[in-house]
Amino acid sequence: MDTEGTVPEAGTGQDVADDPALEAQIGEWVAYMRRRRELSAADADELEDHLRNRIDELTEAGLQPDEAFLIAVKRMGSLDEVSREFAREHSERLWKQLVLAGGGEPAKTGPARKDLLIMIACAAVAAIGVKIPGLFGQTFEHDFGFFARNISLFALVPLAAYFVWRRQVRPAVVGVLALLFVLGAIGANVYPLADDADTTILTGIHLPIALWLVVGVAYAGGDWRSGSRRMDFIRFTGEFFIYYVLIALGGGVLTAFTAGVFNAIGVDAETFLGEWMLPCGAMAAVVVAAWLVEAKQSVIENxxxxxxxxxxxxxxxxxxxxxxxxxxxxxxxxxxxxxxxxxxxxxxxxxxxxxxxxxxxxxxxxxxxxxxxxxxxxxxxxxxxxxxxxxxxxxxxxxxxxxxxxxxxxxxxxxxxxxxxxxxxxxxxxxxxxPFARLERWQTGYLVVYAAWAWFVVLAFPPLFDFV
Known part of the structure; x- marks a missing residue:
């Protein structure tokens, strides 16, 4: 990508600073670019200079400033294409950003490390939370129904907390999220459901769907009415699923390896693996997968x-x-x-x-x-x-x-x-x-229907069908 353009000299072309509307448009473009994790501040400044140079060339050719802005952005490629081009040209630094230190840029080390520590804390809460019922005598082997109904609570409450911190969600929205999780806990535990009841299985299937969309509200920073935020959450969901499957596959290999090496020296690790490593790892991996999607966003997001x-x-x-x-x-x-x-x-x-x-x-x-x-x-x-x-x-x-x-x-x-x-x-x-946008609006808006149906099954089906 050509990024060799120089900043226009004073007095050449039309001074974009004279047009507040154009400056606002450029400001939005620059703000978007600065949110791209693979672009440093210097990279964003270079792209801004390149954009302004193109705008000046177009206004000198007789175009209006707003027309020049649109054509300049189009010629530079879509924003995602610009990011992908920079990803290719700055691959060494980008891959360094995928590790814990965050690409070796001192200005970003503090926030990146704090984000990492918060993620670790939330993952630890998820891992520990799934073992707390064991203190009251409830185990996976003998209380399958309890864990089938509640497993999503153990995983998704810490994940929602991570996004609440990361997005700086307003206290009022946090209160609504907490009430929805409490409602889910009530629906999963108040009804007298037998382990083998059909409504137990239905609750175990539908409560994760309902609570995942609650997590979506946290992911969107509370702005769930925004169609673009809902689409961002849909993209996140797909990437999260891929990362979680990869982590699960790696965890399966690690489990088999651990069992094999301990068996080789006559130690049976089955209890540790089945009762600790697998359930705790599965819960913690939910938060870790979300963190990976966030940390690597726009680098390999496609x-x-x-x-x-x-x-x-x-x-x-x-x-x-x-x-x-x-x-x-x-x-x-x-x-x-x-x-x-x-x-x-x-x-x-x-x-x-x-x-x-x-x-x-x-x-x-x-x-x-x-x-x-x-x-x-x-x-x-x-x-x-x-x-x-x-x-x-x-x-x-x-x-x-x-x-x-x-x-x-x-x-x-x-x-x-x-x-x-x-x-x-x-x-x-x-x-x-x-217009194609109608289809996108329909799909993002329909998420509310999925949530409503999932909550209805969780809360209404057990009493409607006599808890069987």
Whole structure:
């Protein structure tokens, strides 16, 4: 990238300082660049000089200042492209930023170290918290239902606390977050639920979803009404999932290695690994994965969109093949619990692919083959969702309502509404020239529906179905 431009001499071109509106625009651009972790203050200053130089050249050519600003930014590339270019040209310093010291810049060492210490403290709270029930005689082996209902509380309360500190969330918002976590704890522990009750399993599945969106409010700094903040949280969720899976895989290798070397000297480490290392590590890893996403943001932040590009065609082919097999064989979907879970996971995966495709797309970019492929994927998933709903309704008509079937019915209705309107918005974007931003607003706004349904299952289903 050309960053050799010099600052314009006084008196050449139009002095941008004479235009307050233009200065405000440049100020916003510079503020964004300074938030990029891979760019030092000197880098941001260099880019600002380069931008001003281009603006002066364009205003000398007769353009208005606001037009010159837009064209100058466009010619320099999108902000993410600028950051990626700097990442390539400053790779040595960038990779140093990924370690604890924070790239060797003394001005950033203090805040980076404090952030690290807060993360370690929150991770330690998560690791210790999951062992506190053991002081009262509750263990994973004998009290599965308790841990199934509460495991998300042990992990997500410290994570929310980390974001509350990092985002400097207002006390009023902190109070709301605390009340929501207390409500989750009440829903998980007040009802007389047996370990093998269907509503216990449903609570264990839906409470993490509800509380994860509470964490999202903390991540957004309390500004949950902002569509861009919600989209940032969606991006964070995808990157967090990737980091957590990588940590889990590494933890599995470490566990196997530890068990093997201790067995080699006649020491059985199974109790330590099963009761301490695995549960404590799994809880602490939630905070560590979030910290890694934050620390490495904008350096390698595009893994989720890249995976989306890989798996969207594969999922589209698989769903089309499945629909073709249904037509060819004439067989319907046999709805059993495991099959139903599988289909719901497939539909959630499709929505995830759609979300991360949206998050990585430039709204003003022209329509392309990938947009049409996403439309095929969404329509295929929509047809499958309709088939699943028909099968669930048939099952309910035959055997009556139960907690599992009702939850399946509700979840598929929620997914149907999202997929249906997403397909319509994609159709409008591809063939009716509707703006792409409508689809992004729909997806980020729909997070509230997921949260409402998850809370309803946690709080209302146990009494509705007599705690069974």
């Amino acid at each position: 893994m989720a969109p890249v995976l989306t590009r890989v798996f969207t065609p594969l999922f589209a082919v698989a769903l089309l093949a499945f629909l073709a097999a249904i037509v060819w064989t004439g067989n319907g979907i046999d709805i059993e619990r495991d099959v139903l879970i599988l289909f719901n996971l497939v539909l959630v995966a499709v929505l995830g692919l759609l979300l991360y495709g949206i998050s990585a797309r430039e709204p003003a970019a022209p329509r392309g083959w990938f947009d049409r492929l996403q439309f095929v994927l969404v329509v295929s998933a929509l047809v499958i969702d309709v088939l699943v709903l028909l099968a669930v309704n048939t099952r309910i008509a035959e055997f009556g309502f139960s907690a599992n079937k009702t939850a399946a019915l509700g979840e598929n209705v929620v997914l149907l509404a999202n997929l249906g309107w997403s397909a319509w918005l994609l159709y409008g974007f591809l063939w009716r020239r509707a």
